Amino acid sequence: MRILIIEDDAATAAYIKKGLGEAGHAADIATRGDDGLHLAREENYHALIIDRMLPQLDGLSLIAKLRAAGDKTPALILSALGEVGERVAGLRAGGDDYLPKPFAFSELLARIEALTRRPTAAAPQTKLTVGDLEMDLLARAVTRGGKNIALQPREFRLLEYLMRHSNQVVTRTMLLENVWDYHFDPQTNVIDVHISRLRGKIDKHFDAPLLNTVRGAGYMLREQQV
Amino acid sequence: MNNKFKFFRRYTARLALLYALIFCASTLFLFLFFYHFTASAMTAQVDATIDNEINLLAARYERGGVEGMAQLIAARVRRQQAQATGEWIYLLTTAAFRPLVGNLNQWPRSATADAGRIEFDLLVDSNSGERHLARARIFDLRGNYRLLVGQDVKQLTEAKRRIVQALTWGSAIMLVLAFAGGSVMSRRAVRKIERINQTARSIMSGDLSRRVPLTSDQDDFDQVAENLNRMLDRIQRLMEDIRRVSDNIAHDLRTPLARLRQRLEQARRDSESDSDSAGHLEHAIREADSLLSTFNALLRIARIEAGQVASEFTVVDVSGLVRDAAEFYEPLAEEKRQVLETAVEPGVEARGDRDLMFQALANVIENALKYAPPQSVIRVSMARLRADAVLTVADHGPGIPPELRERVFRRFFRLDQSRSSSGNGLGLSLVQAAVELHGGTVELEDNHPGLKVIIQLPLGGN
Numbered sequence: 001m002r003i004l005i006i007e008d009d010a011a012t013a014a015y016i017k018k019g020l021g022e023a024g025h026a027a028d029i030a031t032r033g034d035d036g037l038h039l040a041r042e043e044n045y046h047a048l049i050i051d052r053m054l055p056q057l058d059g060l061s062l063i064a065k066l067r068a069a070g071d072k073t074p075a076l077i078l079s080a081l082g083e084v085g086e087r088v089a090g091l092r093a094g095g096d097d098y099l100p101k102p103f104a105f106s107e108l109l110a111r112i113e114a115l116t117r118r119p120t121a122a123a124p125q126t127k128l129t130v131g132d133l134e135m136d137l138l139a140r141a142v143t144r145g146g147k148n149i150a151l152q153p154r155e156f157r158l159l160e161y162l163m164r165h166s167n168q169v170v171t172r173t174m175l176l177e178n179v180w181d182y183h184f185d186p187q188t189n190v191i192d193v194h195i196s197r198l199r200g201k202i203d204k205h206f207d208a209p210l211l212n213t214v215r216g217a218g219y220m221l222r223e224q225q226v
Numbered sequence: 227m228n229n230k231f232k233f234f235r236r237y238t239a240r241l242a243l244l245y246a247l248i249f250c251a252s253t254l255f256l257f258l259f260f261y262h263f264t265a266s267a268m269t270a271q272v273d274a275t276i277d278n279e280i281n282l283l284a285a286r287y288e289r290g291g292v293e294g295m296a297q298l299i300a301a302r303v304r305r306q307q308a309q310a311t312g313e314w315i316y317l318l319t320t321a322a323f324r325p326l327v328g329n330l331n332q333w334p335r336s337a338t339a340d341a342g343r344i345e346f347d348l349l350v351d352s353n354s355g356e357r358h359l360a361r362a363r364i365f366d367l368r369g370n371y372r373l374l375v376g377q378d379v380k381q382l383t384e385a386k387r388r389i390v391q392a393l394t395w396g397s398a399i400m401l402v403l404a405f406a407g408g409s410v411m412s413r414r415a416v417r418k419i420e421r422i423n424q425t426a427r428s429i430m431s432g433d434l435s436r437r438v439p440l441t442s443d444q445d446d447f448d449q450v451a452e453n454l455n456r457m458l459d460r461i462q463r464l465m466e467d468i469r470r471v472s473d474n475i476a477h478d479l480r481t482p483l484a485r486l487r488q489r490l491e492q493a494r495r496d497s498e499s500d501s502d503s504a505g506h507l508e509h510a511i512r513e514a515d516s517l518l519s520t521f522n523a524l525l526r527i528a529r530i531e532a533g534q535v536a537s538e539f540t541v542v543d544v545s546g547l548v549r550d551a552a553e554f555y556e557p558l559a560e561e562k563r564q565v566l567e568t569a570v571e572p573g574v575e576a577r578g579d580r581d582l583m584f585q586a587l588a589n590v591i592e593n594a595l596k597y598a599p600p601q602s603v604i605r606v607s608m609a610r611l612r613a614d615a616v617l618t619v620a621d622h623g624p625g626i627p628p629e630l631r632e633r634v635f636r637r638f639f640r641l642d643q644s645r646s647s648s649g650n651g652l653g654l655s656l657v658q659a660a661v662e663l664h665g666g667t668v669e670l671e672d673n674h675p676g677l678k679v680i681i682q683l684p685l686g687g688n
Contacts, residue, residue, distance in 0.1 A: 009481070015488045022495065080480070083529060084581050085538040102484030102518050105491055154553060180554060184585040185519065187649065188592050193557045216494070216508070 001025045001046040001116060006036030006062070007078065008054050016049060019105045020112075033057025040066055045073055047116050049108070052079035052090070060093040067094035074115040078103070084183055106217030110169040117168065128163040131223035133202060133210055135163055144202055154179070155198050162211065162221040171218035195219055238412045245408030246401065253400050257393045264389060268382050269361070273343065276363050279314070280375050292318075292371055296327045303329045315348065315360055315376040323372065330374065334362075348378060359383050418447040422454065431665070434462050465532070472528045480521050487514040516650070523652040527637070530582070530659040542583060544574045544615045544683070548608040551587045555595060563600040569607040574615050576685045578664045583683070586660040589653040590619045590679045596649075597623035598676070614666070614682045622676040631670040657681075 003020055007013040008031050017027040028043070030036035033054035040048060040062075048066075052059040063075050077095040079086065090098045097111050128135040132145045140156060142149045151159065158179045162170060172191045177183060195211065203209045208224040287295040299316045306314055306329070317328035325332060334346040348360040362376020418441070425438045437458060438451035494507040552568040559566040594604045598621040605620045626634055626641065633639050635658045638651040654668075661668045666683040 011485050012488070015485075015492065018492065019495075083526070084579060088538065102480065102487060105488070180550065182550070182584045183581040184588055185522075186588060186592065187653065188558060188595070190555060190558045193561050197557050216491075216511070 001112075002044070003027045003047045003049060003112065004030065004036065004040055004043070004045045005049045006030045006033065006040075006054060006059070007049070007051040008032070009051070012051075015105070016108065019109065023109055025112075031055075033059065033062050037062050037065060040071065040073065041069070047112050048073055048075040049112070050075055050077055050095070052077060052081060052086075060090060060095075063094040076108070076111055076115060078108075087183065104171075104217070106169060106214070107171045107173060110171050110174060110218060113168050114165055114170075114174070117165075128160065130163055130166045130221055131208070131210055132206075133163070135160060142202075144206060149201055151198075151201060155194075155201070158194060158198055159202065162219065166221045169214050169217050169220050174218070238409065238416050241412035241415070242405060242408035245411065246404035249404035249408070250397070250401050253404075254397060257397065261386075261389055261393060265386050268385065272361055272377055272379055272382060273363075276361070276375055276377060280363060280365070283373070283375065287367070292367070295373075299327050303327075313378055315362060315374070315378065317374040319372045319374075321370055321372065326371070328374070333372070333374070344376075350378070415447070418451075422447075422451060425454075429458065434458070434465065469528070469532060472525055475521070475525070480518065483514060483518055483521070487511060487518065490514060520650045520652065523650060523656060524637070527652065527656050527659045530656075530663050538579055539577050540580065541575050542578050542580045544576050544583070544608060544617075545570050545572050547580065547584055548587065548606065548617060551584060551591060552606045554588075555591050558595055559604065562595060564595065564598055565601075565603045567603055567605045569605070569609075571609040574608065574610050574685070576615050576664070576683050578683065579660075582660045582663070586657045586681065587617060587619075589657050590681070593653060594619050594621035594623065594677070594679075597621065599623065602676075610685070611682075613685055615685060617681040617683070618678060620673045620676065620678040622673065625672060625675055625677045626670055628672070634670070635668070 003025055005013050005016050005020075005027050007016070007029070010031065013029045013031065017029055020027045028039060028045075030039050034056040036048075036050070036054070037057060048063075050059040050062060054062070057065075059077060059079070063077070066073070066075070074096045075094070076097045076099060077090040078099055078101055079090065080101045087098045087100075096115050099108060099111060126136065126138050128137065133142070134144070135142050137160070142151055142156070142159065158175065161175065161179050175191055176186070195213075199209070199211045203211055210221055210223065212220050212222065214220050283295055283298060286298045290297070296318055299318055302314065303316060315328075315330055317330040317333065318326045319333055320326065323333040330348075334344070334348075336344065336346045343361070343363050345359060345361050347357045350356045350358050358378050358380040360376050361379045361382075362374050365373040367373055422438050425436050428436045437455045440448050440451055440455075490507055490511045494504055494511065497503045497507065548570050549568065552566055552570075556566050591604075591606065598604055602622040604622075605618070607618045607620075609616055630641065634641065635654050637655045640649070640651045658668050661681055661683065664683050666681060669680045669682075671678040671680060
């Protein structure tokens with residue numbers, strides 16, 4: 001993927017670029033808002049990472065200008081302003097995701113990858129499959145290897161989100177925001193407990209675990225490559 | 227609001243009454259003084275006229291003796307009868323009070339003294355029985371005769387009566403005017419106080435830019451208002467300074483911390499093979515994360531307390547939110563072999579910030595889960611009580627001694643003085659800031675044993 005980083009702090013920009021490079025993505029850096037807008041218009045990027053406070057042109061105006069011109073490139077807003085109100089302002093301006101600073105790189109990467117994959121779910125799906133795990137969205141039933149698995153409604157939503165983002169790293173914050181729909185900071189490992197409960201239901205009596213922990217980042221649901 | 231108004235109404239009435247009473251008392255005093263002065267001046271006038279007549283009679287007595295004086299008296303009485311005026315009264319008697327000459331039939335019974343001024347009832351018309359007050363002076367003429375010279379003071383009495391009447395009416399009108407004037411004056415004053423009060427209320431609810439409006443009167447209230455406004459300017463300036471400092475903390479301290487974290491993460495990625503240093507780096511990243519989360523919590527509390535979040539209030543399904551929170555923490559409770567019980571009244575809604583409410587409740591539930599022993603019950607409940615939603619989280623943990631219950635809301639205060647347990651000492655500060663932003667209260671009570679946290683949120687927001 002080609003990604004444009006619009007960020008005035010050189011250290012942060014370099015850090016993101018290096019991390020993206022390690023994950024196999026190419027990145028360009030713009031340090032000013034107007035330069036960023038120019039680059040985003042001229043070049044063809046898969047995703048934009050935009051800081052809110054930029055010289056010359058602030059991040060929100062930049063996105064608004066792109067969207068007004070019909071450019072739908074997924075944009076992730078990075079900002080030290082993390083309050084809900086600010087987040088709402090960012091999403092209203094046309095941002096696709098909002099990540100408060102400071103952030104863990106794994107979180108940023110997971111979100112960028114989730115953003116660029118989103119359009120595939122254009123046709124309504126009735127069935128999700130990961131390996132021998134199947135989810136029927138209409139009957140709200142889950143089977144693995146043909147065996148029925150009984151799930152609580154919230155466990156079902158958790159698994160659905162993981163299945164929709166299979167083979168992708170999903171962070172704890174992403175789960176909180178998308179499965180529970182609250183933006184807040186739990187001081188405990190409660191998300192891990194939810195995951196281990198789910199793991200107990202879908203992985204316990206099977207040989208190949210599907211729900212994997214990605215150290216320092218989050219979780220990934222994927223079929224084991226043998 | 228209503229109670230405050232009642233107080234002001236009462237205060238207005240009291241002020242008006244006091245004003246009217248003081249005004250009436252001084253007016254009454256003035257009236258009494260005026261009456262007394264006028265009445266005695268009029269009486270003195272009558273006395274002087276009588277003295278004048280007596281001097282005339284005395285002069286005739288010197289020249290013509292008793293006979294001469296009697297002739298003069300008779301002449302005067304005749305003339306008065308001819309003119310049909312009955313103003314003057316004369317009577318000359320013997321020492322034994324036998325009338326000799328004059329227009330009075332007998333010596334007045336009340337006039338027992340030998341000499342001096344007297345007042346008596348004068349029978350003017352024996353048919354109708356009409357009586358007037360008369361004022362006279364009596365003399366003892368060398369033991370043989372007695373002389374009485376006086377005047378019918380009907381007009382004087384009438385004048386006095388009129389004055390009293392006028393003053394009575396005057397007082398009544400004055401009382402009404404004074405009370406009306408008092409009400410107007412005090413209501414004006416109270417209105418000015420209420421204006422100051424209103425400003426104070428909107429400032430307390432977070433709008434620090436409000437100022438007390440000034441009038442052109444330049445009175446004491448305006449001076450109070452001006453001083454208040456100046457004080458508010460200063461407070462606002464100080465608050466802005468503090469905010470600037472916290473923003474600087476956010477940028478100048480948080481940014482290098484974030485970079486430190488970035489480098490650590492980078493180093494960990496680079497040293498994937500060396501598991502020893504990866505472990506150290508993992509640990510260092512966790513330390514950086516905990517520092518960052520403390521910074522974030524502090525900044526968040528500061529922003530909430532500055533009331534910057536209140537503009538994003540929406541209608542929140544409190545019942546759903548409490549159920550979500552309980553459901554969210556239920557697996558954690560199960561893992562710690564605790565029982566999380568819920569009792570939630572359905573359909574309760576309130577205005578507020580949904581994420582912040584959830585965060586506050588999450589902090590309280592996390593505390594309960596952290597301190598309550600295994601096998602114990604943690605009860606989360608929510609019910610509507612009048613205009614509030616009351617959220618309660620009750621555990622059977624060690625609780626908090628009563629004398630420390632106020633202090634646990636302070637930033638960085640921790641019951642565990644050794645600070646060996648996890649947590650940054652900001653959880654309850656955030657709860658309090660969030661609840662107060664919504665115009666609610668947090669209280670801690672004894673759960674016999676354990677702790678009961680009671681959060682009251684007004685349904686209408688603030």
